[in-house]
Amino acid sequence: MRYVSEAIATGHAAGAGPFTRQCEAELAEILGARVLLTTSCTHALEMAAILLEIGPGDEVIVPSFTFVSTANAFALRGARIVFCDVREDTLNIDESKVAALITPRTKAIVFVNYGGVACDMRALKALSVNYMVPLVEDNAHGLLGSFLGRQLGTFGDLATLSFHETKNLHCGEGGALVINNPKFAARAEILRDKGTDRGKFTRGEVDKYTWVDIGSSYTPSDILAAFLLAQLEAREEIKSKREAVWNRYASGLADWAADNGVELPVVPPDCEQSFHLFYMLMPSGEQRDALIAHLEDLGIQAVFHYVPLHSSPMALRRGESRPCSVSESVSQRLIRLPFFNDMTETEQQRIIEAVEEFRCAVPNVREMASA
Numbered sequence: 001m002r003y004v005s006e007a008i009a010t011g012h013a014a015g016a017g018p019f020t021r022q023c024e025a026e027l028a029e030i031l032g033a034r035v036l037l038t039t040s041c042t043h044a045l046e047m048a049a050i051l052l053e054i055g056p057g058d059e060v061i062v063p064s065f066t067f068v069s070t071a072n073a074f075a076l077r078g079a080r081i082v083f084c085d086v087r088e089d090t091l092n093i094d095e096s097k098v099a100a101l102i103t104p105r106t107k108a109i110v111f112v113n114y115g116g117v118a119c120d121m122r123a124l125k126a127l128s129v130n131y132m133v134p135l136v137e138d139n140a141h142g143l144l145g146s147f148l149g150r151q152l153g154t155f156g157d158l159a160t161l162s163f164h165e166t167k168n169l170h171c172g173e174g175g176a177l178v179i180n181n182p183k184f185a186a187r188a189e190i191l192r193d194k195g196t197d198r199g200k201f202t203r204g205e206v207d208k209y210t211w212v213d214i215g216s217s218y219t220p221s222d223i224l225a226a227f228l229l230a231q232l233e234a235r236e237e238i239k240s241k242r243e244a245v246w247n248r249y250a251s252g253l254a255d256w257a258a259d260n261g262v263e264l265p266v267v268p269p270d271c272e273q274s275f276h277l278f279y280m281l282m283p284s285g286e287q288r289d290a291l292i293a294h295l296e297d298l299g300i301q302a303v304f305h306y307v308p309l310h311s312s313p314m315a316l317r318r319g320e321s322r323p324c325s326v327s328e329s330v331s332q333r334l335i336r337l338p339f340f341n342d343m344t345e346t347e348q349q350r351i352i353e354a355v356e357e358f359r360c361a362v363p364n365v366r367e368m369a370s371a
């Protein structure tokens with residue numbers, strides 16, 4: 001509230017003001033790269049597509065199990081989206097299936113660190129180097145997570161962050177473009193600022209600013225940046241609250257999950273996750289729907305996502321549909337449990353008990369073993 005009032009009182013409500021610069025400095029320090037705050041992660045992905053000069057005839061590899069924007073930003077430039085299936089354990093892009101999708105037209109490989117758990121960065125990096133295709137990291141979930149000690153958001157030539165209110169740190173609507181490959185830095189600044197060189201003008205490098213490139217209006221208001229700065233400053237506290245919630249679900253539900261054939265999230269040893277969400281994979285789609293209904297009866301809202309993109313109406317219309325059986329199966333079986341920073345232990349215990357009341361109609365492995 002203090003920062004937001006300050007942003008209003010100082011009269012700099014438009015973009016690129018002092019709070020925007022402070023947020024960008026904080027993020028640059030965390031990630032060790034140039035960061036531009038944007039109006040959303042979607043817009044940062046659109047900027048990435050423009051920076052990579054993606055156009056009609058080009059192909060972009062995108063996981064099927066993700067949010068719409070991961071694909072849409074590239075479709076908007078006229079690219080053909082080539083959907084890749086995801087891994088059964090982390091629900092991240094299946095790196096073993098990427099090479100078969102690469103053609104001379106492939107202009108980018110996009111990956112998402114689902115739930116804030118890293119993709120297999122070694123494999124993706126090797127693909128990028130071997131086939132000379134740049135990587136775009138949609139890190140909407142993964143800020144403050146890491147892979148082998150290195151921050152998520154630093155692996156793609158370009159990476160994007162989301163500060164939408166559903167994300168770990170937020171300002172209502174917001175995002176950022178992380179420029180890990182410095183060759184994109186100068187143009188990124190212009191694209192964000194309506195295709196002008198106003199950035200240079202502000203720094204006194206040119207005596208007037210003008211239209212120099214394509215671009216759009218991707219700079220958030222400094223009032224939103226003020227909100228975000230407070231979130232960024234509280235990041236460790238927010239992360240540790242989320243870690244506690246995540247760990248209580250994982251330990252509290254372990255026995256029930258094992259008894260009922262339910263899979264809990266897998267976090268490979270090389271990954272330190274960002275604790276973005278807690279999901280479970282039910283044995284079947286029917287059981288997932290039944291568990292959601294059971295929780296709803298008890299006044300607990302549980303949700304699912306994503307409707308796979310490879311079989312979406314848009315992909316069908318665009319002729320981009322291809323088999324992605326893991327995405328299909330996961331999308332039907334996944335349930336997300338309530339997850340927010342200030343969840344009390346009592347609230348969470350109630351949710352865990354409500355879940356435990358639900359029995360899946362599957363052979364009980366433990367009882368079968370003891371019988």
Ligand SMILES: *Cc1c(COP(=O)(O)O)cnc(C)c1O
Nearest residue numbers: 040041042067069140162164175
């Ligand atoms: C939330 C999300 C986005 C879009 O973020 P916005 O900031 O709302 O545009 C993109 N990709 C993934 C994986 C997301 O979860």
